[in-house]
Amino acid sequence: MIRFDCSHGQGDFSLNVAFEAESGVTALFGPSGSGKSTVIRLLAGLARPQRGHIEVDGTVLLDTTAGINLKPHRRRLGLVFQDAQLFPHLKVRTNLGYGRFFTCAADRVVSFEPVVEVLGIAHLLDRYPATLSGGERQRVAIGRALLTSPRLLLMDEPLASLDADRKLEVLPFIERLRDEFAIPIVYVSHAVEEVARLAARVVKIVGGKVATVGTPSEVLAPNLLASASERFDAVSVISGHVVRYDPDFAVTIVRHPAGEIVVPGRIDNGHAPVRITIRSTNVTLAVGRPGQVSVRTILFGTVERVETDGGPFALVVIALVGGDRLYAFATRLALDSLGLDAGDEVHALIKSVSIDERAVPRLVHSQPPTT
Template identity: 70%
Template sequence: MIAFDCRLDRSDFQFAAAFEGDRGITALFGPSGSGKSTAIRLIAGLERPTAGRIVVDGTVLVDTAAGVVMPPHARRIGLVFQDALLFPHLSVRSNLTYGRWFTARAERRIGLEPVVEVLGIGHLLDRRPGTLSGGERQRVAIGRALLTSPRLLLMDEPLASLDAARKLEILPFIERLRDEFAIPIVYVSHAVEEVARLASKVIKLDRGRVVGAGAAIDVLTPTSLADTAARFDAVSFVTGTVLRQLRDFGVTVLGHPAGEITVPGLIEPTSAPVRVTVRATNVTLAVGRPGQISVRTMLAGRIVKMEVDDGPFALATIELVGGERLIAYATRLAMDDLGLDVGDEVTALVKAVGIDERGVPGLKLIGGHAARAD
């Protein structure tokens, strides 16, 4: 549990934000310059707030009113950055255990074996960092941070330097980390699919202020056209069940009351629902059901809300058959040409290539890549 309420005054930037996080992953989300890294630095003790209070798991790290500012080394906070920052001359085993020497023996709650098992790095222990892939290096960096038995784990854009395949490789390990170790995590990312998949709570920052807080489905779904500038971050969530795999084409077909959803990559059949993240900019609306078209995902629904202003865009909310809602950005010109308004029946089209595999749990890679098809 983390409670954060800090102000930092700079000549070129004013930061004032307050939020709380639980035992899961609290994601800090927002554009560059919104204050995400500032919050991370304040929590870690790399910067001192002008005024504020930070409490982690009942321990007061900062309380400027009471004159309390715990030094960074005493905060017991694990840090994972974009660059793994491993010691190149040490083995993976030595890199992992290095941080433990700075943790009092009585406070070492996490052992080497569970960390190695959860992160799947047992076969790497005798190797040097220079022989590892980017994803393997990041898993070792996460393990090193865990083995300090931290009160809190800070992950600042941990996947930003990895390619799509490596991101897909490491996301399940972060999920296991979230589920199997009782350590709160603050996770910074620009990738909306990562945030939607991992976070139990999302804190949206803009210009040093909190502009949204809550579950991903609430924070990442725009409520008005005032968010047009952030339209590429606007997402909806659609839940289906695995119907079949088309292995020859590298895709999985999900069943939904509104229609079938084609997802790039292979998802093993399971009774558990699969949640797909769909960007509002990747949804096309049609009147009726199109015939010869490459798009495989066609979901039936009805427009329940339509927002327009003097700008070029319209924001439509579609209630799908089955009750889930999907948002779609379109131009006002297109909406006018189609004569669409609230109450009209539509078909929402979603290209498979527009579904980011990082937002789909349980997806399997094919030949090192997630195969894509429409």
């Protein structure tokens, strides 16, 4: 269990954040400059708040009232930043062992071999950082942090400096360490794809304060007044099960009670459900079953409500068959033409090319990204 409650001022910026989190990945999500990285610095002991209490698994790391403020090395927290920050003169093997050197023998509960296997870096052990790709360097940095046997792993936008291909390379490894090591993770990002894919719990921070806390589908759901001007970042997160992979067309068919979802690439997720992230601006609405159209993903549901603030846009909330909610932005002009209102049945059309495979867990490419 993580308990965080701190107030901190820095120049004109004021932070006042409180949240609790358990196992798995807790994402700190929000726009740049909202205070996410400041929370990480306070957790790690790299900054001291004016007022605060921080506790991890029953160990108090900070309590300004009681005068407790453990030094960073005594907090036993692993840190991974945007820049891998590896020692350039040391080979990967030595870089990995560096953090472990500062952990006392009694606390070394994470072994070298499982970390190397989970992160897929055995073939890199005798290489220097300068010879690695950006994705490989980040995997080594994650391994170094993990080998400190931390009680909590802090990841501050670890993929922000990577291009799309390198992100796709690293994300499955973060999933594996999430699933195979019993170490909670606090993950900072402003990328909805990463949050939807990795997190069990999301803390949205805006302007130094907690705006909302919940599951990815709850927190990433759009609100008209808050999101009409930021509608391109508003998403729905729905779950389904893989039916099959079609090698002829290189797409995966995911079953949802409201209809089949066609996802680019190959998903290998066994029997576990997968999360599909759909941007609310990429949904087209139709009254009645569409005829001959190129769109393959057509989901059926009922309009739950229509929200508008009098501007050009409306937010349509659709209760899909099966229980998930799908959000769609449309112009008020279009909705007026369709005559859609609460209680009406509707088909939602989603182009497969608009579904971001980066947000789909355990995506397997037919050709792995080169390194």
